[in-house]
Amino acid sequence: MAGLMSGFGSFTHAVVRALPQSLAKEALRTGSLEVDLLKAQEEHDKYVSVLKHRLGLEVVELPADEALPDCVFVEDAAVVCGDTALITRPGAESRRKETEAMKAALTELGLSIVEMTDESATLDGGDVLFTGREFFVGLSMRTNQRGAEILADAFKDYAVSTVPVQDRLHLKSFCSMAGPGLIAIGASEAAQKALKIMQQMSDHKYDKLTLPDDLAANCVYMNLPSKGDVLLHCTPEEFPESAKVFEKLKDHMLIPVSNQEKVKVDGALTCCSVLVNRKKNI
């Protein structure tokens, strides 16, 4: 057994979900852009492929549900940390049922499941930033205080701090972890403000990686046995300036992943997978 809070970024499994046809037109979005379903499908396939083949993760691929146009964004349905999985209660009513398949999959993986049954609580996984030492929960349109409290109860070892999120869908719409103790943060005012709050709330010191584009600040960090630091990040085509910033991370295995279509429905890189660390012996 690894000690407490060790092995940040170490994952063995990834849970993903296929893209429903309904995503193109029915998925929730803050903008009003048309989604090219085919392109989106292509992006998603590449994404899954990277996880599965390039990184060697065990990928659990859940079937799409046409009734759940946003179901591809599995991140919002569960928060996994260590051996515990918190099945969320998504803020968007239309997405509540997404958790069912997720719960089954995570149960299958042997995680201890905590469900958010409180009717007054809402929480999207996209609002949960786990830094390896603590949680930050964005209080947004999708996530409320009660949801954060339940998360805090589910992960008692860690400090859970709340961060107000304004003008963005999720906390992780403008930030994510780019390494141990390294926070990727957007350059926008809202993002910087949130970062300051997080810094104040934390007992730990974090380095920050500031990206010119908020959306580019959402990346996927992993620390894999044979590959070391791995970072899935935006492509130069989407955010050229931000991509340059990522490229300065010499020690990371950098894997640009296109997300052009899914971002139209507020999907970011982290949104499309739930990463799990399950040692085989358990």
Added chain:
Amino acid sequence: MTTEVGSDTDVKKEPEKVPEVQQQTDQPDEPADSAASASADQPQEESQSAEAKSDQEASPSPEPSSPPAAGGQKKEKGISRFLPPWLKRQKSQSQDKPDESSAPPKQESVEVVKEEQEETNQPKEEVDGGGAVTTSTEQTEEVKEVREESRAEELQPEEKEREEEKSIGSADTQPVREEKEDESEMEEKEEEKKEEEKKEEGKKEEEKKEEGKKEEEKKEEGKKEEEKKEGKKEEEQVIQQEASVLSTLKVNKKMKMVVCHVTLLDGSQFSCEVEKRAKGQYLFFQVCDHLNLLEKDYFGLSFKDNAEQRCWLDVTKEIKRQIRNSQWQFVFSVKFYPPDPSQLTEDITRYLLCLQLRQDIASGRLPCSFVTHALLGSYTLQGELGDHDPEEHRLDYISDFQFAPNQTKELEEKVVELHKSHRGMTPAQADAQFLENAKKLSMYGVDLHHAKDSEGVDIMLGVCSNGLLIYKDRLRINRFAWPKILKISYKRSNFYIKIRPGEAEQFESTVGFKLPNHRAAKRVWKVCVEHHTFFRLVSPEQPTKTKFLTLGSKFRYSGRTQAQTRQASSLIDRPAPAFQRTSSKRISRSLDGAPVVNVSDYSQADGAGENSPALELNSDSKSQQVEVMERPNADAATSITSETAFETDGAGAPQRKDLDKTQEDVLKHQASISELKRSFMEATPEPRPSQWDKHLTGSPATTLRLQTHGSLEEELTSLFLSKACFSGLAGSCSTAAAPAESAEVKPEGNEVIEVVEETVVIEEVVKAKPKSSTPEASVPVETEVKEERSLSSDSESEDEAEYHAQPPSTSISTQQIKEEPEEEQEAELSQQAPPSAIESQPSAEAADPGPAAEEEKAAQPHEEERTDKPLLTPDEAPNGHAPQGEAPPSPQTAAADEEEPHIVNGSASRVETEHLPQVICCSEPPVVKTEMVTISDTFAAQKTEISTKEVPIVHTETKTITYEAAQLDGNGDGEPGVLMTAQTITSESLCTTTTTHITKTLKGGQSETRIEKRIVITGDSDIDHDQALAQAIKEAKEQHPDMSVTRVVVHKETELAEDED
């Protein structure tokens, strides 16, 4: 004689009481002035006589029959309340011995009367002070005369008793006070003074007579009495002796050993005998020795207070005063959780920390996940049991251990499973692993306190090594690292932190929190102060040399900081001590000596921070006041003020403390006093404590007498009573700097309005004949000596304290932690000048006689400033009563006394002038205004801050009423005096804080003593402020019988509206 008989019982009681007082006061003074004491004794005697007179006077009004005895009794009774039980014992003794013959009936009647009086006295007195003042004064005059005559007869017993008591200041003081009051009421101060003098003379004569009688009696009685017989000087000596005797007696009686029960971390009980007066340190060291623990600094002893709240035992203070009525039950536990346990030097220390954490986990204080429970549990098993043994360790072998609040079979299985994986790990390694994981838990070392935010929402304040954490439910909603905090303060039940402005911000902000009560607020404040000092500073804050004498209790963490303890522990050179791991009822094999696992986290460097670590602990208001005070004192002021927890002299708080008495009242008083003392003690630099203790332990009363009688020419007593009522609990941070209305109210007229806070300043001026500046010479009372005693007591307990984290230069500087009981106190505190030993009995600390030559300025002005109360002219004494009268006397008086800085320079002179007998006038409106202004400013500042910051604004109404008594001394006024001594003493009780400033000034060959008391009464509306006020005034008078009340200022502050935000 009949009277004697009757009085005997009373008398007996009285003397007992008196000695207590004497002891209290004497202790500090005793050492310094033997000669002075002699001189003082005389005055004391005088005062005693005066008391007797006053008693008589008082008696007639209440109960015509057996006037003298009754009066004495009454007074005594009033005093007796305050007196500790042992005094009573003495009385009983005396009773047995002496008055055999005379009239039992009288006694009975007297006693009854006394009781009634006791109950009623305060109110009566108060009443007298208020409406009845005039009448009472007249009566008093008449009575005095009569008394003088009759006293010889009647008084004899009383006097005897008094003498027996050795003219302990308390008894004397009581009458004096009464006299003072009367005087004030009379408006004819001069006459009164004369009368007093006469009385004093008469008293002396009486005393002499009494002495003779006493001698006889005394013979029977014993040493004390004998000493008394010898003469005034002798008496003085006696007093000292008494003090010593008392101490010895106390020693005899009090040397009682108390068995302390300490619950150790492994759940076992450790019992050890401790002298009843022992400091916390003694017990703590005993425990550490028992545990063979060298790295002590992370640990502490705690006890449960009456409210079942855990309180840390201050090792620098007497145990008894801290635990109050609680039992001598303590818990040994970790006080400062080392952020990096791997840096502890010894395994035994780590083991103890493990034990603490196991408790924390099992109790749920330290929440963790299932996995963590299992992991930590497995290390516990490995540490306690060693390697898993399949044969020996069946599944049920762990049922004796508790790994989690709710332990499930599943958890136990998991623990066992993990335990198996630790094979080969030594106990020390297992402990180290345990700690490495436990330290990462988010709630590791977080001390939680319930509070409400500005909106009345329930939150938790978490104090930890890094700073202050704010939780709402389980969520962290804010965090203030030590470097971000400029100041920590509390006021009443509010706790404030001033935040360093951010990069983009220009102004500091203040965040306020509402604690359940002011005790809780103080507790949080203290914990913050301690944690800040321990973790952030390299060395504890040094005693402030600041010009500002800080009034109020400065609480400081006096122990070693983490940096220091690390340094010290690095020097530990001993073989790893063998210790038995017996936790969880399990006898474990101890595999000690295992190599220490070093995981070094230097992440938390002590001290060094971005910002200078120093915190300011003072409250704004206080600071301002302090400033004012500073000017005057400049020289002497340096001393760190009022740590000397001076228990009000008269109040007998010290006495009570010293004396072990079973009476609940006494205990309460003592407790309250002890708290005050503590706070002050804490504030005081470590070096002093010894003196304090001595003083405290000793009988302060004697010293007081000596001082007062001796060199002190004038005594001014100012009583400030402030009451604060919180209209609503809901998130109210009180802010309002309501401009105080300075209204001149005649004493009688003072009827405090619904004001929440009342501040009463009573200045007592006593004409004594000037004695040599040094207290030693015994001078007849006749000489003109002016003693100004300013007693300021703030009744509101521990209401405020501030801690300023100033970014001094670089480093880790020191934090100033000031506890300000109340706003007023703050100012007063600042004034504290190093007291000369003489006066301040109350302030044991002050005892240093070394007269710092400084010009005294009239304390009065200072007082005024401080109190914000309009000064009333001459006949304040009565006025003082008047306020009391208005306010039904509350038995509880503020214990804390603050010495006023006013003594300092020119301002003091004004005061003196004021002393001149004058009818009530608003002589010093401007001054008052200034004071008011300062206060208001402070409030305003806070308000503004608060308002800006989300703290609810409370509107406060302030009303100030000043009563001044005619000032006797013309001398002092204009002349710049030489400051002989200045002391500030503060004591706290539940809802009252009393600050006493005592300053001695040499002017034109005459010594002047001024005492200003500031009493702040804080409390919700359910407290009878009037009573408290009346009681406080009464006590002040009782304490300083030979002084006259010059001025009484009542300042009320009421919070009108709770929230506005």
